[in-house]
Amino acid sequence: xAIRVEESTFYLETKASSYIFTVYDEKYLVHLHYxxxxxxxxxxxxxxxxxxxxxxxxxxxxxxxxxxxxxxxVVCAEVLPQEYPCxxxxxxxxxxxxxxxKDGNRITEFHYAGYRVFxxxxxxxxxxxxxxxxxxxxxxxxxxxxxxxxxxxxVLSYTVFEEQDAxxxxxxxxxxxxxxxxxxTVMSANVDFYGKDWDLTHLDGSWARExxxxxxxxxxxxxxxxxxxxxxxxxxNPFIALSGRDAGEEHGDVYGFSLVYSGNFIAEAxxxxxxxxxxxxxxxxxxxxxxxxxxxxxxxPEVVMVYSDAGFGKMSRRFHDLYRTRLCxxxxxxxxxPVLINNWEATYFNFNEEKILNIAKKAxxxxxxxxxxxxxxxxxxxxxxxxxxxxxVDRRKLPDGIDGLANKVVELxxxxxxxFEPEMVSPDSDLFRAHPDWCIHVANxxxxxxxxxxxLDLSRQDVCAYIIDAVAAVLDSAPITYVxxxxxxxxxxxxxxxxxxEHQAEFAHRYMLGLYYVMETLTTRFPxxxxxxxxxxxxxxxxxxxxxxxxxxxxxxxxxxxxLFIQYGTSMVYPAGTMGAHVSAVxxxxxxxxxxIKMRGDVAMTGQFGxxxxxALLSDEELEAVRGQIQQYKKYRDIIHNGALYxxxxxxxGNNMALEYVSQDGNTVLLFYxxxxxxxxxxxxxxxxxxxDTNANYILEESGAQFGGDRLMHLGLNLKDKEDFSSxxxxxxxxx
Ligand code: DGJ
Numbered sequence: 001x002a003i004r005v006e007e008s009t010f011y012l013e014t015k016a017s018s019y020i021f022t023v024y025d026e027k028y029l030v031h032l033h034y035x036x037x038x039x040x041x042x043x044x045x046x047x048x049x050x051x052x053x054x055x056x057x058x059x060x061x062x063x064x065x066x067x068x069x070x071x072x073x074v075v076c077a078e079v080l081p082q083e084y085p086c087x088x089x090x091x092x093x094x095x096x097x098x099x100x101x102k103d104g105n106r107i108t109e110f111h112y113a114g115y116r117v118f119x120x121x122x123x124x125x126x127x128x129x130x131x132x133x134x135x136x137x138x139x140x141x142x143x144x145x146x147x148x149x150x151x152x153x154x155v156l157s158y159t160v161f162e163e164q165d166a167x168x169x170x171x172x173x174x175x176x177x178x179x180x181x182x183x184x185t186v187m188s189a190n191v192d193f194y195g196k197d198w199d200l201t202h203l204d205g206s207w208a209r210e211x212x213x214x215x216x217x218x219x220x221x222x223x224x225x226x227x228x229x230x231x232x233x234x235x236x237n238p239f240i241a242l243s244g245r246d247a248g249e250e251h252g253d254v255y256g257f258s259l260v261y262s263g264n265f266i267a268e269a270x271x272x273x274x275x276x277x278x279x280x281x282x283x284x285x286x287x288x289x290x291x292x293x294x295x296x297x298x299x300x301p302e303v304v305m306v307y308s309d310a311g312f313g314k315m316s317r318r319f320h321d322l323y324r325t326r327l328c329x330x331x332x333x334x335x336x337x338p339v340l341i342n343n344w345e346a347t348y349f350n351f352n353e354e355k356i357l358n359i360a361k362k363a364x365x366x367x368x369x370x371x372x373x374x375x376x377x378x379x380x381x382x383x384x385x386x387x388x389x390x391x392x393v394d395r396r397k398l399p400d401g402i403d404g405l406a407n408k409v410v411e412l413x414x415x416x417x418x419x420f421e422p423e424m425v426s427p428d429s430d431l432f433r434a435h436p437d438w439c440i441h442v443a444n445x446x447x448x449x450x451x452x453x454x455x456l457d458l459s460r461q462d463v464c465a466y467i468i469d470a471v472a473a474v475l476d477s478a479p480i481t482y483v484x485x486x487x488x489x490x491x492x493x494x495x496x497x498x499x500x501x502e503h504q505a506e507f508a509h510r511y512m513l514g515l516y517y518v519m520e521t522l523t524t525r526f527p528x529x530x531x532x533x534x535x536x537x538x539x540x541x542x543x544x545x546x547x548x549x550x551x552x553x554x555x556x557x558x559x560x561x562x563x564l565f566i567q568y569g570t571s572m573v574y575p576a577g578t579m580g581a582h583v584s585a586v587x588x589x590x591x592x593x594x595x596x597i598k599m600r601g602d603v604a605m606t607g608q609f610g611x612x613x614x615x616a617l618l619s620d621e622e623l624e625a626v627r628g629q630i631q632q633y634k635k636y637r638d639i640i641h642n643g644a645l646y647x648x649x650x651x652x653x654g655n656n657m658a659l660e661y662v663s664q665d666g667n668t669v670l671l672f673y674x675x676x677x678x679x680x681x682x683x684x685x686x687x688x689x690x691x692x693d694t695n696a697n698y699i700l701e702e703s704g705a706q707f708g709g710d711r712l713m714h715l716g717l718n719l720k721d722k723e724d725f726s727s728x729x730x731x732x733x734x735x736x
Contacts, residue, residue: 009022014167019167032044048081097187099183100181115142121159124170128262175292190278200218201572228264228287229491262540266280337608343359347359367630389426420474426454458518475529533546538570554566581608595725602727639668649673673719677721688714
């Protein structure tokens with residue numbers, strides 16, 4: 001069992017890490033250690049500072065009661081590393097918990113009230129989360145904290161995934177009192193670290209430029225990221241990492257925090273006056289309040305913490321392993337997924353059945369498995385200004401309906417997939433005319449449009465039921481085995497016509513609960529359908545979505561060079577198989593760049609591979625290249641998706657990028673090397689491989705040349721940047 005309890009001290013142990021906290025003075029949860037494995041902590045006095053300090057509030061047993069009673073000052077709470085700090089007494093740093101009670105007071109004092117340990121992991125009611133399967137080395141610790149005065153209980157849950165060096169945390173609040181409580185700050189996790197010599201890494205960007213890596217040294221005060229947009233967003237990803245100043249790709253301490261949630265969030269590090277660093281991550285307290293009636297429960301989203309003692313590379317491999325196998329679900333979790341072609345960049349809204357079938361035929365001839373029909377097949381949608389919500393086929397474009405087209409695609413020997421944007425409604429739609437109050441709005445306030453559309457109010461059960469029925473009716477009507485679930489704007493005027501005033505600030509989270517309910521219902525009802533998430537590209541690329549949809553369209557930017565940055569950044573947390581990646585036309589529609597067909601293929605191949613262009617416009621030579629790419633991808637996708645990723649060169653640090661994948665059995669090694677710009681008389685790039693067997697020999701497939709594993713790792717390969725926008729792929733086989 002990975003969880004030990006010794007003298008009121010809790011030891012959570014993964015393969016390479018210990019997470020330790022203790023009960024102090026029979027009441028307070030004090031954090032002791034997160035990092036490399038240690039046996040026992042010994043005397044607490046040597047780990048935390050228990051001396052009172054001038055200038056700080058006296059806490060713990062120190063109080064002066066209103067009745068004149070006096071207790072002795074023992075410790076200052078603000079000096080202690082706290083496990084789950086609440087607002088109101090001596091710790092004046094940002095709290096993990098803050099609430100308002102019936103009489104208007106905002107003071108909470110959680111005291112330790114017991115614990116439970118069990119094998120496996122409970123599901124989180126209504127929320128996506130990691131899970132355990134029978135036989136997994138996974139166990140859970142639950143700690144009860146209680147506020148005696150109000151009867152509010154916080155159940156802190158810690159699930160230890162031993163193999164993945166991961167701990168999944170969340171909190172469940174149970175109102176055991178007589179009165180309603182308004183929850184205001186409910187972090188999923190808080191970790192107090194000693195010292196401020198850390199770097200903070202996050203993944204930021206914008207539409208078509210998502211998840212670029214940003215790494216900065218911490219300084220005193222707040223630093224962090226958030227989303228108040230109603231989606232995890234293009235701008236920030238619900239992930240931060242704290243790393244030692246000397247940490248790099250292959251060495252040093254790295255702590256990754258990844259929130260399994262798709263809506264408003266906050267993730268921050270706060271360096272205090274004693275240079276201690278508090279990390280908090282969870283639901284955004286901004287514009288959030290939740291009225292918890294007596295007897296009710298509230299569940300926070302889950303945060304997954306991964307500790308790596310060997311740099312960012314190991315952290316990422318741990319996240320990949322966990323998310324690929326114990327977050328993603330369904331028939332497509334482990335199965336090889338189809339190579340698809342999507343018509344969006346080939347036709348945009350301007351298509352008919354003939355055009356789509358021509359794309360499909362050409363695609364079939366080069367080995368594509370699945371034809372995806374994107375936006376524009378329903379209502380009267382010739383532009384993005386109408387018809388969202390009216391999920392009825394446009395017979396002007398598709399006279400034989402979706403079923404007619406789907407059946408013809410199936411007759412070609414391909415699968416058929418369809419685009420939806422189920423959460424949206426166009427002002428010019430039958431749905432909006434029939435139900436104007438179904439959109440997110442606030443009475444007497446104007447409506448802001450984004451991409452000329454509004455968002456349906458998924459906090460309402462009737463709206464959720466409509467979406468389920470409308471999507472299900474189409475899926476039932478035709479042989480559809482893939483759905484692209486898009487979402488193209490952020491939220492404004494957040495509020496619901498159905499919520500009472502005291503529940504309005506619950507809106508953003510209630511929307512997410514509604515969305516998760518809809519997705520759970522549809523993915524359960526259509527297990528044969530592969531769902532791909534999308535939000536104007538990667539505007540909702542997060543672990544919450546992956547629980548329902550095992551792949552997500554990574555970005556609307558399909559340019560091979562920009563994708564180097566986006567996919568490299570995304571790989572910090574997310575495995576290759578989750579990243580939708582397509583070869584598109586040149587000049588590229590987003591940036592006008594012309595990258596070689598080889599580079600475009602080699603970039604897309606390190607994700608979930610597909611095409612998004614009119615193949616009829618390619619030369620015979622290019623079509624031959626496409627045929628070869630699909631064969632190559634199918635041959636190696638298992639290694640790319642399920643093997644171990646080593647990032648050898650970062651595009652953020654130079655003019656090239658190198659990625660290496662080692663198969664699970666260690667017998668095949670793939671090396672992808674990309675050049676952005678060529679240089680005259682270029683320097684030699686020495687690429688040293690990782691994760692090989694130093695005692696084995698490896699054969700380079702293209703030449704039959706033999707290399708020792710030690711030579712490839714310690715000496716490396718000499719490569720040169722020869723041409724703009726070019727790439728090379730090397731395959732090594734371990735000699736048996
Ligand atoms: C945004 C998506 O990211 C694109 O791939 C495409 O599906 C369009 N929406 C369609 O409107």
